[in-house]
Amino acid sequence: MEATLDCDVLVVGAGAAGLRAAIEASAAGARTAVACKSLLGKAGTVLERGGIACASKEAAERVAELESWGALLERAPQSLVAHRDDRTGQEVLRALQHEVLRRGIEVHMECAIHRLLLDAGRVVGAFGIRRPSGGFVHFRSRAVILATGGCGRAWRDDASPADATGDGHALALDAGARLANKDSIFGVRVDPESAASGIPGLYAAGDVAAGDGLSDALVSGRRAGLHAARYSRTEHGRNLIDVGRLSAIGRQLLAPLERKGGENPYAVLVALQDARTLEEIRILKTRVANASAPGPRAYNPAWQLALELRALLVVSEKLIERNTSWLARKPRSASGAATRAAASSKNTG
């Protein structure tokens, strides 16, 4: 273990939902840490071109506070949409990033969370890998907020960021959370008021929680931060995870690196993105389990992808099981524009 870190609330993901959650948790008095796969400020939120809908009082408050944190947002007269050119996501992310910095919230950049740690049914931490060194990190936290964004890389979506591998979906399902009961939107089911997943200590906000767009990310992010911080105050015992369990996870995560002569994870990814049937998924389970990554632990994208394939497989299987309406439009290999259109129509269809 390269590091063991203690916090009250761990936020996984540093897009609009994650950073807004972190700000609220910290403001509520919780010792808060953020772990994100990319560098700070590089989250998929930057791709949000459209505006922020301020149809509710709460959403309007979220926009006003962004402006007080330095965001430049514009509104046409009588319009309920705040935006800045076609860069609203970038503007929002930068304002949140600066506010996180101002509040001195701990951010662990390029740290990928691969497992949640549960004790007696409660989430009590997470296990991750620091990408630059390849070293393991154990977060001991009283609550975890998943704000990992989408899962667009489960199909061939050129418009989907590298990070969108459905990590949060898979982590939540592993922990026993349920999927949202909506045919048209894929995401983790949460109580809309508290962003609680139903698994004690586990919260989710933004796209991973079947959210849609910046307004939802900000509103649900704040709620998740507030409620996770409150929950963390009721959890008095710091849970100690058995060292044996941690080393078992470490061995699982190292397996693709140590396995020689397995399949290239990039080839498995392409097959996974094309899979349409549970039979194909069944075969892919073996291929994912046998993928191998050459090279060292430090900044090894093949190793990272081999581990992300596990999450993508979980997501793909659920998508096929649910046979959601937009899955039918999932293209086998199409241009980015077409896939983007299909992906966005999931929210309106």
Next chain:
Amino acid sequence: MVVLDALHAIQATQAADLAVRWNCKAGRCGSCSAEINGRPALLCMTRLSALPAGETVTVAPMQAFPVIRDLVTDVSLNYRKAAQLPPFEPGAAPGQAPRLYQEDVDRIREFHNCIECFLCQDVCHVLRDHEDMREAYAGPRFFVRIASLEMHPLDRAERVDFARDQAGLGHCNVTRCCTEVCPEGIGITDNAIIPLKERVADRHHDPLARLLGLFSNGKRR
């Protein structure tokens, strides 16, 4: 096809562990900064067809930062610098929607386009060639940030003396390399650095302004 596609093809076929940092592949996140044929550029926004045909394309990591592995560099210096800047200090009460005039917004809008790719930091010879300046000199990205705060109509913090005394603005000798490599086309030199230099000069080297300064305090625009 862009250079990043070529690197992904190499990962898929020849060197699965080739390290390259990327996320959005749309020129918006600023992760995939590198040097292509010696020129700082984003891997996802440089078309192979725009490079000389029939010649080898050389891709190297940014030279101003320590290499972690292959094309990935340690850019943590920039995050430390960001943390050293005094934060936005609005006059309006928090949570209250401030009112801004369009002309004020228009002036700083381009600064907010910065995607923090750090290519301007990479190309700046003060950072690139002078190891001893790395901590003392903020660099173009942060002059842009200081300018965006200094010119923000609601910001109350002292920026001009900070730029001179803490950020090392005087070491910039206006070679415009930063402006040339900026993928967002931000007028780093003309719109951020030179106006900041002028404000420093007004405050510290203009005898009349200095005299008047005795009778005022706080931020000046």
